Amino acid sequence: MAALLEITSLRKSFGGVTATDDVNLKVEKGELHAIIGPNGAGKTTLISQLSGALRPDSGSIVFQGENITNRPAYSRARLGITRSFQITSLIMSMTVLDNVALAIQARDKHSFRFLKPARDIEYLREEGRELLAQFGLDGRADEPTVALSHGEHRQIEIAVALASKAELMLLDEPMAGLGPTESTTMIEFLKDLKGKRTILLIEHDMDAVFALADRISVLVYGHIIATGTPDEIRSNDDVRHAYLGEE
């Protein structure tokens, strides 16, 4: 069976800096595939090319058998690719529930509906509340998003990504800036999610990565130096040398 996502010879450079250097990667349906690598390895740049925020210089991205390399971001989202952001990207001026409801509403064919008040539409609000309840945030659904804490923002970020019901979730450091307790909660949540969705996870927290991932790819200077199971990666000499350091 063909992989859900297949990246071939992807390249992207900014001026003289090559951020993505001949990346080849297959993500199988249902797996949790983690990408690790030192700072500046081009992890976020890679995610941005997959979500459509950036266009690669060359190479191809095939999702569910369809070449999406030149598709705009909104169209990829409609095909079933969603992402979360390393730096929280929510609509701060709206309420928490509005954010999630908009993500649910995005599943509709279009939103050129002008008459009925959006906040009276049951299925958007109910499903939104249920989603927030999974994070224990249902009590704060009607507060302006800006009023919530960083840890809660990270959770809403995931809730918004979930709301789209996308097959492929690109999660860009969901644990960034979380305290130990919050991190544990997030790891538990992702563990629970594993198998239900295909997840491409970028994460700095090594404990989290090795606990969660089915497979891991190591990105160094824009190039993937190894792909394998957590055990294979742990024992890979190149990886130890380049990333984990000599111990």
Place this chain on the structure above:
Amino acid sequence: MLQLTRTDWLTLVVMLALLILPPVFLWTGNEFYLLLATRLVILAIAAVSLNLVLGYGGLVSFGHAAYIGIGAYAVGIPVYHETYGGFEAVAGYGAGIHILLAVVISAIFALFTGAISLRTKGVYFIMITMAFGMMAYYFFLSIDEYGGDDGLVIDIRSEIPPLNLDNPLQLFMIAYVSLVIAMIVVKTIVNSRFGMVLQGAKGNNERMVTMGYNTYFYKLTAYVISGAMCGYAGALLGNFTTFVSPDMMGWSRSGELMFMVILGGATTAIGPVMGAAGFILLEEFLSSYTIFWHLPFGLILIAVVLFARGGLVGLIKGKGK
């Protein structure tokens, strides 16, 4: 039980005052104030329509006066041809054809200019909308048949039997009802699913695109609706002043509209109305004292922007809901 917020009360009070005071002025022999109120209400319609894109869409259009001009010429040109002959296709005194022309041509102008302008962001969007506005300005300036720089006198007001726009009270009432409808239309749109997408794109466009919204088309639709409504206001203004000139669509006029929205408070229904009221009344009041009224006027506007976040609405409703 219907719960009214402070903003609702404010809306109710302002709209009632706007409905009751002008006729009272007329009956007590101060027709001038009725005329002032009519101009205020018409410009408030334009400000309300601008607020759809500026306040809720975050699209700072610096060319909205163009639609007022288009709307006014949509009255002036058919009347001119019906009176002096030529251009049979549009000639006529009927309000129906005037309003249809005003709205449709404004919508088409908004569609074309918006389609290009919305490819830019921020300062570039402001500049390009202003450039399109000035393009419309010079277009009408260059047509000698319609008076060019001198403008065009509208000899006869739009005919809309059984009403009569020559009657100042009727004209005021039509403008007032139009304003109420415009406010309801904008309010309905911004609360709808479409409106949520528009406001979401204002708050975080990248997030909306990542969710799967092609925000460009949502913004463009709002821009066209706004332009069409503003064109309607222009048709009313042409009927009110019985005169139309390119001066009505210059960039400073666009700036005034923007100021009304910001002065009153964007993202509320009543804000642009209060802004238009504040603007017109202040202008009237100050200019009756001194010919140098622009200076205190400007200073007051700066003070409001600096110290009253949320405009006049924010100032009045304070911290409460």
